[in-house]
Amino acid sequence: MVSLKPPALPLAEKPALTEIKAQSRLLVPDVNPGGAQDLNQNDPRRSEDRHAEVKESGFDPRAHLAAIVESSADAIISKDLNGIIVSWNDSATWIFGYAANEIIGRSILMLIPPELHQEEDYILGKIRAGERIDQYETVRIRKSGERFPISATISSIRDATGKIIGASKIARDISDRKENEQSRFQLAAIVDSADDAIVSKDLNGIVRTWNQGAARMFGYTSEEMEGQPILRLIPEELHYEEDEILRKLREGDRVDHYETVRMKKGGEHFEVSVTISPIRDASGQVIGASKIARDISDRKRMERLLVQSEKLAATGRMAAAVAHEINNPLESLINLIFLARKNSPSEGKAYAHLRTAEQELERVAHIARQTLGYYRDTGLPAEVHLHELIENVLTVYGAKLLANDIRVEAQFNDMQKITVSRGELVQVFSNIITNAIDAMHGGGIINITTRKITSPRGEGIQTVIRDSGVGIRQEYLEKIFEPFFTTKGNLGTGIGLWIARELVERRGGQVSVASSTECGSSGTSVTIFIPFAPPDSRVSSHK
């Protein structure tokens, strides 16, 4: 007979779990060369016959069981109904750190943290009732005082008469498993709390996992998306992208920071940056892909704004430079022609020609002022009645209004003066009134109202200028404040409304436009709100 016990293990050096397993695999077949499998399975004979045969071969089942207990990787402990330890296997020794002779005869409470001592009463209660406790997860203490998680299965032990006399306990150290779980939970928590959408899909493009970030970004819950094709998120015209992505993945390539457009549940398109990497199984085979998507629409919007404002700044610098080169010679020219006219006989032809030349120069000067020389700083803001200012502008355009058969209806209710830069506001109203005139080829009515209102931006004066012109098409409406956008063809500079808005907004106000092109009720209405209080940053915001 070979010794049933594995070689005594010095306590100092705990063998690794695998080592013990290896030993047991070596030992058990030695004890019974027939093997456990042969005994129980695929044997058609009756079990008594088999038992008899086993006995004849000199096999002692008790010794066999003892060997199993001793070689088990789990701690196997038995105790009586008072909780006194009766047996203790080698794995118990290396899991808990106590040698058998140290612990046998002592209370099982030695292994239980003081705050969990009431667990033992509960366990013993169950055992006395003949119940079994399966894979109960709790915490125990090693000899070193270290606490560790275990999974225990506890069953009652009966004597020959069937009376319960104690309990057996099979305990497994689950520190490793707990650690794994913990790190898995941590990873899951990180994935779920991420702002980015983190999604996994298989190689057929079917979504497998869907984090909360994805739910927030796309509007679909994980229930709605898991099992669904990822194509649901891709605008139809970009479906080809998915084929390309899947092809790359199958080759094991990744896709880094790919900027594209995706679609929310509501159909809304938005810009994303996507990183897609293959997921491999243990053998290295690509089985799917993880996809991290970031909503970059804000960044993109900022980028576009930046480009826009850069363009504006460049345009402004150019306009200022050109203005200088045009307005100064114009000033000389007007003076020269004026002098020439003064010095020619007033009945002569020259006088009439020079008068016409002067008028034409006025036109040029007007255009130059409107397009290039807009004065950001016509200096000192002054207290004015807005309606007086508007009336001045209307006087300037009086002839033009008359020629175009346009009537002006005005209701001015701005009793309070407002502090504005006259030059700037004259420009704002000139631009808007010119637009109204240009929109009414066959005559019409311009309706102007001013009144004091309280808006979210504070108290101020609201001016509404409504024309009965042709109106602005819906698709143009959002563009009319952009520089160089014009619906007037070669005659327009595309700069008037842009400047008007710049000037009003810098004053802390607001310009909005509503328009209809519907036949019979067409027209455009421009609303300008200017608060009484000028923005505090007015001076400091200038460069």
Added chain:
Amino acid sequence: MASASVFLIGENASNIKLPHSEASDAIETQRDRPIVLLVDDEQLIVDTLAEILEGAGFFVLAAYDGWTALEKVARCRPEYLLSDVLMPKMNGVELAIAIRKMYPSTRITLFSGQAGISDILLDGKRQGFEFELIAKPIHPLKLVEHLKGKRTDLS
């Protein structure tokens, strides 16, 4: 021609080393006409405007830069200053500040053909000086009206 006499007077007035009698002669020539100090680095603008303003009843002291301008008014107070803003050596705001300090009652108008002069005006604002600014080009009759209008405001 009228312009010739204007510049003769202007040149005389600019000479600050004039003997006392000559200076009083210049002021005599001016009689009751309001004095305008006209400054622009664009000579053609100065020359033409000087003629126009003289024709409209002003007495014009003309200069093509700020330093010359200051020399010209060292001995006599101009009623008006009409100056360009962007000029080499001394800009219009610097000149205007100097004149304001010398003659607080002189009416100051700046005129400019350019939008990008906010920095210069802001500099003045920071020092507590704000000046009226009108845009070039401006029709001569409007300019005259503007200056005379200010004068009426005064009296």
